Structures are given as C-alpha cells and as structure tokens.
Amino acid sequence: MGSTGRNRFTDYPGTPKGDGRASPKGGGAGGSPEAPNPCEAPVTNVPLDEVARCEYHTIHQDVPDAGTAVQVRRNLVKGRVAVETQERNELIGFLPTQFNHLRRCMEQGYVYSGMVVSSRLKPIPVVRVSLQASQ
Amino acid sequence: MEHTKVCLIGQVLVDVFLPAGTATPGLRLGGIMHAARALWAMQCPYVMAYVAPAYLDPAVARLAASYGAEKAIKIGNVEGSPNVVLVGEPTEAGPQGYEFLLRDEHTCSLTPEALRALLRDDTISDVLVFPGGFDLPRTLALFSEAKAAVHIDANFEPADLAGLGDLGRSFATVILSTSSQTFQGQLGGSARALCGAVLGKYADAVLLKENRGGSRFFRHADADSPIGTPAQVRRIMHSVGVGDCFDAVYVVKCRVMPDAPALAYAANIAAEYACTTDPDEFRNAACATLSISAEEIVSLTGILLPWEERPRIQVYIAAPDFDYVDRKPIEQVVECLKYHNFTPRRPVVEHGQCAKGDSVERRQLLCDSDLELLEQCQIMLAVLPFDDPGTLIEIGVAVERRMPVIVYDPYRQAQNLMLTQLPACVSSDLDQVITAVFAQAARLESQQGGCHEG
Numbered sequence: 001m002g003s004t005g006r007n008r009f010t011d012y013p014g015t016p017k018g019d020g021r022a023s024p025k026g027g028g029a030g031g032s033p034e035a036p037n038p039c040e041a042p043v044t045n046v047p048l049d050e051v052a053r054c055e056y057h058t059i060h061q062d063v064p065d066a067g068t069a070v071q072v073r074r075n076l077v078k079g080r081v082a083v084e085t086q087e088r089n090e091l092i093g094f095l096p097t098q099f100n101h102l103r104r105c106m107e108q109g110y111v112y113s114g115m116v117v118s119s120r121l122k123p124i125p126v127v128r129v130s131l132q133a134s135q
Numbered sequence: 136m137e138h139t140k141v142c143l144i145g146q147v148l149v150d151v152f153l154p155a156g157t158a159t160p161g162l163r164l165g166g167i168m169h170a171a172r173a174l175w176a177m178q179c180p181y182v183m184a185y186v187a188p189a190y191l192d193p194a195v196a197r198l199a200a201s202y203g204a205e206k207a208i209k210i211g212n213v214e215g216s217p218n219v220v221l222v223g224e225p226t227e228a229g230p231q232g233y234e235f236l237l238r239d240e241h242t243c244s245l246t247p248e249a250l251r252a253l254l255r256d257d258t259i260s261d262v263l264v265f266p267g268g269f270d271l272p273r274t275l276a277l278f279s280e281a282k283a284a285v286h287i288d289a290n291f292e293p294a295d296l297a298g299l300g301d302l303g304r305s306f307a308t309v310i311l312s313t314s315s316q317t318f319q320g321q322l323g324g325s326a327r328a329l330c331g332a333v334l335g336k337y338a339d340a341v342l343l344k345e346n347r348g349g350s351r352f353f354r355h356a357d358a359d360s361p362i363g364t365p366a367q368v369r370r371i372m373h374s375v376g377v378g379d380c381f382d383a384v385y386v387v388k389c390r391v392m393p394d395a396p397a398l399a400y401a402a403n404i405a406a407e408y409a410c411t412t413d414p415d416e417f418r419n420a421a422c423a424t425l426s427i428s429a430e431e432i433v434s435l436t437g438i439l440l441p442w443e444e445r446p447r448i449q450v451y452i453a454a455p456d457f458d459y460v461d462r463k464p465i466e467q468v469v470e471c472l473k474y475h476n477f478t479p480r481r482p483v484v485e486h487g488q489c490a491k492g493d494s495v496e497r498r499q500l501l502c503d504s505d506l507e508l509l510e511q512c513q514i515m516l517a518v519l520p521f522d523d524p525g526t527l528i529e530i531g532v533a534v535e536r537r538m539p540v541i542v543y544d545p546y547r548q549a550q551n552l553m554l555t556q557l558p559a560c561v562s563s564d565l566d567q568v569i570t571a572v573f574a575q576a577a578r579l580e581s582q583q584g585g586c587h588e589g
Contacts, residue, residue: 009164009197009198011163011164011414012198012201012414013175013415014201037416075431076431076435078436079434079435079436080436097365097438097574098370098570098574100367100369101406101407101410104403104423105423107423107426108420
C-alpha cells in the first residue's frame with residue numbers, strides 16, 4: 001500500500017493549462033485537463049423558447065424548415081440570447097437561459113451559426129437548432 | 136469615496152475535491168482565496184488579512200502575490216488542524232458533504248496588532264469578513280473605529296445574529312445563504328425574519344443568496360421591495376467559493392453603480408467562477424462579462440425562484456421505489472430536492488407497494504391514487520436505474536399531460552428513442568438533473584405569474 005503524492009499548489013495565473021491545476025471533477029494534480037472552453041462547446045439539438053411569440057412565427061404563422069441557416073444575435077432581445085434566420089434576420093426564438101454565457105463569449109469575439117435541425121407547428125410550435133462557434 | 140480597495144478577512148483553507156470514480160483528487164487554496172481570485176480578475180486593489188496554520192504561510196504568500204494582493208498579513212495562527220476541507224459533492228446538487236479535518240482540534244491565536252496596523256491604511260474602502268475559525272467578536276471590535284464600510288458573509292458565524300452587534304456600528308451588508316444553519320434554524324427559512332432580525336438593527340442592507348434560485352437584496356429604507364437577481368445556471372464544475380466570489384464582485388461594483396447592476400455582474404461572474412478552476416480562463420470570462428453594459432447585464436434573464444416559493448413545487452418521483460430494489464439513486468434525488476426546499480412526492484412510499492397476490496380492488500386503488508398524486512404535482516422527476524415498465528408508462532402519461540419530465544438515468548441505461556427525446560432533460564449527472572428542476576420550476580412559476588425566470 002502506498003499513497004499518491006503528486007498534489008501541490010499549482011493554481012497560479014499564467015500556468016499552462018493541464019499543468020496540475022485543481023479540477024473538482026478529478027485530475028487536479030497533473031491529471032486530466034480542465035473542461036472544454038464553454039464558448040466552444042457545440043450547442044446541439046436545443047429547443048428554442050418562446051417560438052410562438054417571436055417574429056418568425058408571428059409573420060409567417062409557421063416555423064422555419066429543418067435545414068434553415070440560423071445565427072445568434074449579438075445583442076440580447078428582452079434579456080434573452082436570440083436566434084434568428086441568417087437570410088432575413090427574423091427572430092425565431094430564444095436559447096434556454098443555460099446558454100446565457102454565449103453573450104459574454106460573443107464579447108470575446110465568438111460568433112455562433114448553425115441550422116434548424118427539426119421543427120413542427122402543432123400542437124405547439126417547436127424549433128430545435130444546432131449551433132457551432134467560430135471566431 | 137471613489138477609490139475602492141478591499142480588505143479580505145478570514146481563513147485560508149486547502150480545498151480538496153474528492154471526485155467519484157478513479158479520477159485523482161484536485162486541490163487548491165480556498166477560504167478567502169476565492170474572493171481574492173475575484174478581486175484579481177476585476178483588477179481591484181485589495182489586501183488580505185488571513186488566519187492559517189504556519190505550514191501554509193509560504194504558499195499563501197506566493198499565491199497572494201501572484202493574484203495581485205497588495206499585502207497578505209497574517210492575523211492569526213491556526214494550530215491543531217491543517218485547515219483542510221474535503222469536498223465530497225463539489226457541485227452542490229445536494230448537501231455538499233464538507234469535511235473539515237480535525238475541526239474540534241482547531242485553535243487560533245489572534246494577533247490583533249497586525250490587524251490594527253493594517254486598518255491604519257485609510258485607503259481601504261471596504262472590509263469583507265468571512266467568519267469562521269477565529270475570534271469574531273474580538274475582530275469585529277477592532278473595526279468599530281475604522282472608516283471603511285464593513286460587509287460580512289455570515290454563513291457560519293455568528294451562530295446567533297445578535298453577535299453582529301459586536302461591530303458596534305452598522306454593517307454595510309450582511310450576506311447569508313439559504314443553505315446556512317442560521318437561515319434555516321434561527322430564521323426558520325424566512326427572508327422576512329432575516330430582514331426583521333438584521334435590517335436597521337445591525338445592517339443597512341441584507342443579501343440573501345439562494346443557490347440556483349438567484350438572490351434577493353434588501354435595503355433598510357425599502358425592505359418590502361427587494362432586488363431579485365436571477366441565477367445564471369448552467370453546467371458547472373464546482374460550487375466551492377462561488378458565493379464568496381459573488382460577495383467580492385458585489386462589494387466592488389456597488390461602489391460605482393446602483394445595486395441592481397452590481398448584483399447582476401456579481402451573479403454572472405460567480406457563474407463563471409463555478410465553470411472553471413483555471414484562473415486565466417476565469418479572468419478572461421470576468422473581463423468579458425464586465426464589458427457588457429450595465430443595462431444589458433441587468434436585463435439578462437435567468438432563474439429566480441425564492442426559497443419560500445419552492446415547497447409548493449411538488450415533484451412526482453416516478454421510479455421503481457420498491458423495497459426489493461436498490462433505492463440509493465432515488466433517495467439521492469429526494470435528498471437533493473429537499474435540500475433545495477422543493478417537495479418531492481413518492482407515490483410508492485405514500486400509497487404503498489403493490490404485491491403479487493393483491494386483490495384487483497387494491498391494485499385499482501393504488502393505481503388511482505398514484506394518478507391522482509401525479510395530477511397534484513407540477514414536475515415529474517423519473518429515476519430509471521433500469522427499464523421499469525411502470526416508470527416508463529408514468530413518463531408517457533406526464534408527457535401527454537404536458538408536464539415537464541426530467542429523467543435521472545444514473546447508469547446510462549436510456550436508449551429508447553421516445554425516452555431520450557421526449558423529456559425536458561435526460562441525464563446521468565445529478566447536478567444537471569437538479570438544475571433542470573430549477574429551470575422547469577422557474578418556467579412554471581413564470582407562467583403562473585408568480586416568481587419567474589428573469
């Protein structure tokens with residue numbers, strides 16, 4: 001029986017990533033790297049909020065087809081991170097609030113675009129999107 | 136006073152994260168170092184007045200310097216304990232399971248002259264005190280003559296709020312979390328009781344932090360109209376020190392802007408702190424957040440679900456909750472829901488378990504009772520340790536009723552198309568599951584015109 005003895009304080013600014021930094025999910029002492037950059041994590045198959053109340057549905061009484069190119073608006077709309085069509089900038093819906101950090105990511109130069117992966121009009125309008133980050 | 140300089144007072148600890156499985160434990164300096172990281176990220180001048188065991192002094196000195204502290208003055212020596220905290224549940228999906236090693240052997244000899252000398256620095260605008268592990272009454276008494284505004288995070292001490300009187304003057308802010316013994320014990324889990332006990336008597340303002348449910352801020356002059364600041368909830372790495380980070384950002388920003396944006400920046404930067412332990416990544420995120428306008432940051436929606444509103448959110452636990460099944464994952468979610476003040480309902484526990492030889496009448500009664508209970512609940516949390524047909528049918532019924540369904544799939548069993556695609560959330564991560572409960576509860580409350588998202 002023995003003990004592992006690699007732990008040391010390495011939480012210094014400027015330390016290269018993965019060089020023993022503390023990680024609550026393990027690997028704090030020279031172990032596994034940190035979680036991926038949340039700004040670069042793909043947004044996959046996410047249902048948008050408030051589709052029925054947003055511009056696209058109001059104008060067209062419809063939802064955009066699967067495959068429609070979409071992007072995230074840089075500025076918030078009513079305090080929400082908004083997704084619009086790339087072609088006409090029509091607002092489709094809002095990302096759930098757990099994606100609010102994309103607003104500050106955009107402040108760091110990231111932009112988000114992607115496409116509608118599925119949509120349906122009834123019984124209630126639903127639009128799901130997938131997005132990728134780029135800089 | 137235009138110039139802001141903060142003095143942090145409290146213990147320096149070693150946080151040791153004990154991950155599940157085979158991953159290596161992580162560790163870093165905690166205690167007031169969490170607030171220090173926030174001040175460094177905001178490039179705010181600060182000094183540290185800390186207590187710790189002697190063996191930590193070199194590490195504290197090195198780390199404080201690298202995090203831009205003007206000074207790190209030791210005001211008390213700890214003996215008998217290594218000041219090590221083992222953190223079993225880093226995300227606070229439920230009770231955090233902190234284990235403070237040798238807590239009862241912990242003693243601290245204060246050196247008040249060191250603190251007195253520090254307080255002669257009249258450029259210090261704000262003192263932020265994190266009590267615990269040192270003589271609080273004696274320390275507070277030293278501040279009675281100082282000009283700086285004093286803020287206190289009173290989660291652990293004083294055990295009785297009357298101890299706040301030791302300052303001899305009013306605190307600028309008394310900060311408390313809903314998870315604290317003081318809030319749940321002395322105050323009976325009531326923000327009103329908190330305000331009654333503290334506002335105007337010991338403090339000009341009270342900040343109540345409510346975990347994933349946001350925060351409420353009360354000013355003495357306007358206690359009936361608190362500022363509700365939504366929590367920015369997303370997948371996190373840890374929750375250790377996140378509240379301290381919130382405190383530090385608020386204390387700095389409230390000097391230069393109204394309370395609402397100061398609190399909104401605090402909530403957003405605290406959320407960033409919870410998502411990484413990489414200091415540079417955290418600082419970049421904090422700087423980017425601070426470059427968003429005050430108007431926009433205040434408008435940002437999130438989850439606002441006050442503690443007192445949560446018990447009326449009844450969560451139907453759909454699960455094979457039978458005496459011959461390992462109920463550990465079911466009991467885990469129930470414990471987490473109670474920890475956050477929701478009301479879990481367990482149909483099998485409440486109505487009884489169906490046995491093979493039971494009469495048709497009893498079987499019908501049990502079935503009807505369960506469906507009636509489902510009707511009373513607002514959210515379904517299904518626990519699927521295996522493909523239990525009863526649970527799967529209940530999920531289908533709830534989806535058809537347009538009730539939000541969250542599935543805790545502890546062993547990653549869920550494969551069926553309908554099962555993986557119809558619920559609002561399917562996850563093997565308890566933190567994600569509890570976050571989904573908050574999000575769905577806030578959404579429901581919003582639809583009912585009560586407390587709301589944003």
